[in-house]
Amino acid sequence: MEYTYYPGCSLHSVHKPYDISCRAVFKALGINLIEIEDWNCCGATFYMSIDEVTSIAVAARNLALAEKYNLDLIAPCSSCFTILNKANKFMKNNETLFLSVNRVLREVGLEYKLSVRVRHPLDVLVNDIGFEIIKLNVKKSLSGLRIANYYGCQIVRPDKYFDDRENPTSMDNLFEMLGAKSVYYPAKVKCCGGMLPTIKEEIADDLIFEILYRAKENNADLIVTTCPLCQMNLEAYQKKVEDKFKEKINIPIYYFTQVLGVALGLNENDLAINKNFILSEKLEKIIKEESTLEV
Amino acid sequence: MQREYIFPGQLIQREAELKSQFLSHVEFVPEGERIKQCIQCGTCTGSCPVSFAMDITPREIIALFRAGEIQKILNSEAIWLCVSCYSCQTRCPQQIRLTDIFYVLKQLAIQNKIFSKTIKVHQLRETFLTMLNEYGRLNETLLMIKFILKTNPLKGIRFLPLATKLMIKGRLSFRNKGIKNKEVLRSIIKKSKEISLPVEKFKPSYKEDAVGYKAIS
Numbered sequence: 047m048e049y050t051y052y053p054g055c056s057l058h059s060v061h062k063p064y065d066i067s068c069r070a071v072f073k074a075l076g077i078n079l080i081e082i083e084d085w086n087c088c089g090a091t092f093y094m095s096i097d098e099v100t101s102i103a104v105a106a107r108n109l110a111l112a113e114k115y116n117l118d119l120i121a122p123c124s125s126c127f128t129i130l131n132k133a134n135k136f137m138k139n140n141e142t143l144f145l146s147v148n149r150v151l152r153e154v155g156l157e158y159k160l161s162v163r164v165r166h167p168l169d170v171l172v173n174d175i176g177f178e179i180i181k182l183n184v185k186k187s188l189s190g191l192r193i194a195n196y197y198g199c200q201i202v203r204p205d206k207y208f209d210d211r212e213n214p215t216s217m218d219n220l221f222e223m224l225g226a227k228s229v230y231y232p233a234k235v236k237c238c239g240g241m242l243p244t245i246k247e248e249i250a251d252d253l254i255f256e257i258l259y260r261a262k263e264n265n266a267d268l269i270v271t272t273c274p275l276c277q278m279n280l281e282a283y284q285k286k287v288e289d290k291f292k293e294k295i296n297i298p299i300y301y302f303t304q305v306l307g308v309a310l311g312l313n314e315n316d317l318a319i320n321k322n323f324i325l326s327e328k329l330e331k332i333i334k335e336e337s338t339l340e341v
Numbered sequence: 342m343q344r345e346y347i348f349p350g351q352l353i354q355r356e357a358e359l360k361s362q363f364l365s366h367v368e369f370v371p372e373g374e375r376i377k378q379c380i381q382c383g384t385c386t387g388s389c390p391v392s393f394a395m396d397i398t399p400r401e402i403i404a405l406f407r408a409g410e411i412q413k414i415l416n417s418e419a420i421w422l423c424v425s426c427y428s429c430q431t432r433c434p435q436q437i438r439l440t441d442i443f444y445v446l447k448q449l450a451i452q453n454k455i456f457s458k459t460i461k462v463h464q465l466r467e468t469f470l471t472m473l474n475e476y477g478r479l480n481e482t483l484l485m486i487k488f489i490l491k492t493n494p495l496k497g498i499r500f501l502p503l504a505t506k507l508m509i510k511g512r513l514s515f516r517n518k519g520i521k522n523k524e525v526l527r528s529i530i531k532k533s534k535e536i537s538l539p540v541e542k543f544k545p546s547y548k549e550d551a552v553g554y555k556a557i558s
Contacts, residue, residue: 059481084520199428239390241465244485
């Protein structure tokens with residue numbers, strides 16, 4: 047199996063560990079990821095608030111570049127995932143918009159025919175590859191690990207992409223299958239505040255605290271997340287909200303691909319786990335263990 | 342300011358203009374016209390993670406729009422606080438695409454040069470877009486540095502411990518190589534801005550009398 051891959055700007059800078067672990071996991075499962083050549087920034091939420099045609103055109107260049115491969119496109123960053131899906135949806139809905147964007151693209155020798163399906167790696171892992179094939183590649187059991195599965199906003203909303211919008215379960219099931227316990231976690235689709243810690247921190251603190259506290263309350267050993275921005279907010283501002291709300295939390299935040307990679311027998315360097323701020327003792331122990339399961 | 346007296350059911354000139362601008366943007370939003378089906382139930386406000394900090398809540402925004410008070414919405418802080426979590430849009434029983442409508446309101450505010458004084462999202466966006474135009478890709482480290490220098494360097498000191506930690510972990514990079522075809526992307530941006538579709542091109546059927554008020558042109 048093959049997919050095109052759109053890492054996005056975040057995964058090329060601060061969130062390198064997500065990129066590294068994502069590629070490692072797919073490689074371990076025998077899936078080939080082809081990075082789109084010369085992709086550009088998707089425009090994030092900012093271009094959307096300036097002008098529709100420009101925002102869609104910036105995103106559509108990537109879609110046009112991906113279309114040549116005739117494969118599904120994997121976008122691990124939640125924001126890129128939403129923006130690219132949104133570009134597809136807006137163009138399908140409005141022919142004038144679609145034609146105008148294509149007129150702009152044609153001037154630089156590109157064309158987009160609306161055929162690219164934008165997918166999230168979690169969706170591909172659970173629904174395309176499937177539990178049976180993942181199970182065949184599992185080297186270590188995650189038993190004893192209590193995981194809080196945090197999905198964030200933009201891979202489950204606004205449209206129903208591949209999971210329930212209020213109570214998604216695909217990641218819970220994935221880690222249960224790997225032997226871990228997915229704890230009850232009412233904050234799984236709550237908002238982490240996005241860019242608010244940068245522009246209005248006092249509001250963001252409340253949001254971040256709730257997400258962390260709910261995980262601690264249910265005795266989770268770690269939180270796994272699917273979004274680079276959520277990982278940053280929950281990890282980097284954890285100390286700050288601990289001080290503000292006078293509550294010790296100290297919970298590690300992993301990208302879901304890192305924890306999945308551990309189960310697939312990959313080592314710390316393959317998954318760039320050392321780049322995380324807080325490490326889970328239990329997970330470290332599992333990494334150091336010899337493979338216990340028969341292949 | 343001189344008060345403009347109007348008859349019931351009529352909008353003042355400024356509001357009529359804003360309304361027509363608004364409706365021409367809403368045209369792009371799939372099922373954007375659903376805004377007229379709002380039942381004022383407040384599910385959006387109840388679902389919004391930041392409504393507790395808003396000066397006017399999402400439900401009130403639709404109410405103000407109906408009352409012909411778009412100017413008031415644009416002057417609010419609320420539209421800049423929206424973090425695009427799409428909770429309101431997902432839960433709305435009338436399936437109003439509220440988050441997308443928030444984007445429309447932001448566009449309208451930017452077009453009319455109305456910015457929030459306390460929420461610095463405008464400066465962040467400017468920095469972001471300048472970098473995107475220049476390199477085609479973002480570098481979060483450089484973005485943050487430029488943003489902090491632009492807004493409040495003294496307050497930016499609070500990010501130092503975090504930056505140090507990230508640096509030790511090897512997660513910071515101070516180089517933005519950008520994409521290869523920078524010119525291509527720049528021309529896409531430039532050309533697409535030129536074809537910002539003219540308002541007159543769209544004459545949606547629901548434009549008149551859609552929300553109980555007739556706009557005078």
